[in-house]
Structure formats: C-alpha cells, structure tokens
Amino acid sequence: MHPDPIAWYTWSMALNSTGIENLLNQLAKNPNSALFAAIAEELRKQGRYSQALEICKRGIERNPLYANGFFTLGNIYFDLKHYTDAQQQFDRVFELDPDHLKALEKSAHIAVELKDWSQALAFLERMLTLCPMNNRAKKLAGDL
Numbered sequence: 001m002h003p004d005p006i007a008w009y010t011w012s013m014a015l016n017s018t019g020i021e022n023l024l025n026q027l028a029k030n031p032n033s034a035l036f037a038a039i040a041e042e043l044r045k046q047g048r049y050s051q052a053l054e055i056c057k058r059g060i061e062r063n064p065l066y067a068n069g070f071f072t073l074g075n076i077y078f079d080l081k082h083y084t085d086a087q088q089q090f091d092r093v094f095e096l097d098p099d100h101l102k103a104l105e106k107s108a109h110i111a112v113e114l115k116d117w118s119q120a121l122a123f124l125e126r127m128l129t130l131c132p133m134n135n136r137a138k139k140l141a142g143d144l
Contacts, residue, residue, distance in 0.1 A: 020046075027055070032062045037072045044076050052076050067096040071103055083110045099130050108140060117144055 023039050036059025043052035056073045063069055074089030087110050093103040104127045111120035121144055127137040 024055075031058070034059070034063055034066055034069070036060075036063070037066065037069045040072045040076065044072070044079060049076055049080060065096060067093045067100060067103075070096070071100065071106075074103065074106060078106055078110065081113075083113055086110055101127060101131060101134070104130075105136065108137070112140070112144075120144060 020039065020042055023035060023042075027033055027035050027039060036055050040052045040056035040059065043049075043055065053073070053076055056069065056076060060066070060069045060073060070089045070092040074086045074093065077083075077086035077089060087107060090103040090107045090110075093100050097103075104123050108120045108123035108127070111117070111123060121141060124137045124141040124144075127134055128141070131137070
C-alpha cells in the first residue's frame with residue numbers, strides 16, 4: 001500500500017488532468033518521490049515501455065520498500081512478454097506484501113503462459129483464500 005493514499009489518489013488524478021509531462025517535471029524536482037510508479041504505469045499504458053522501464057527502475061532504487069513500484073515494473077515486463085523478469089518483480093512484491101492480490105493474479109497468468117498449471121492453481125487458490133468472492137480467480141481456476 002502507498003504510504004499516503006490521498007497523495008496517491010491526487011497523483012493518479014493528475015495523470016488525467018495535467019498530463020504526463022507535468023508529472024515528469026514534478027518527479028525531476030523530487031526524484032525520491034513514489035510518484036514514479038504512477039508515471040511508469042501511465043507510460044506503460046501508453047506503450048512507452050522503454051521510458052516506463054527507466055523511470056520505474058530508477059524509482060525502485062530510491063524506494064526499495066515500495067511494493068507497488070515492483071508491481072508496476074512486473075506489469076511492464078509482463079506486457080513485453082518477459083515473464084521470468086515479471087515474476088521476479090512479483091516475487092519481490094510478495095516479500096513486501098504477501099497478500100497483494102493483483103500480483104497474485106498476474107503471477108497466475110504468467111504460470112498459465114508458461115503452462116505451469118500447478119503453479120497457476122496455487123496462485124489462484126491463494127487469491128481465493130484472501131478473497132473468496134473473486135470472480136476472475138474463480139473463472140481462471142475453473143478454466144484450468
């Protein structure tokens with residue numbers, strides 16, 4: 001979880017209202033900010049993977065205990081189909097936040113992509129233990 005949820009919400013909203021370039025300028029002024037993860041996520045969504053990777057890696061170096069930074073980096077690698085690298089990042093998320101549902105779901109998808117059915121099922125079972133009404137996890141588990 002972000003140390004300041006209100007600031008995280010404000011940054012997320014700013015992605016839509018002020019534009020990514022203004023946020024990049026803010027990050028340049030305060031390079032230790034956790035804002036890097038929101039910026040990298042937006043760049044990922046825009047398909048700007050090289051820039052997203054650079055910002056995310058730099059941000060993680062400065063914020064090594066920020067689980068969502070590692071989650072964002074895992075998402076970037078996942079989109080690039082670098083599944084081993086993605087899983088390494090999600091494993092780091094689990095070290096910091098063992099109950100991170102989104103990382104569990106992405107890990108299940110990686111296991112499916114790699115045809116590791118037992119590992120996929122293990123991630124899904126963990127998700128369902130934490131959130132028994134998770135319909136996406138139920139559907140994917142049912143498909144295995």
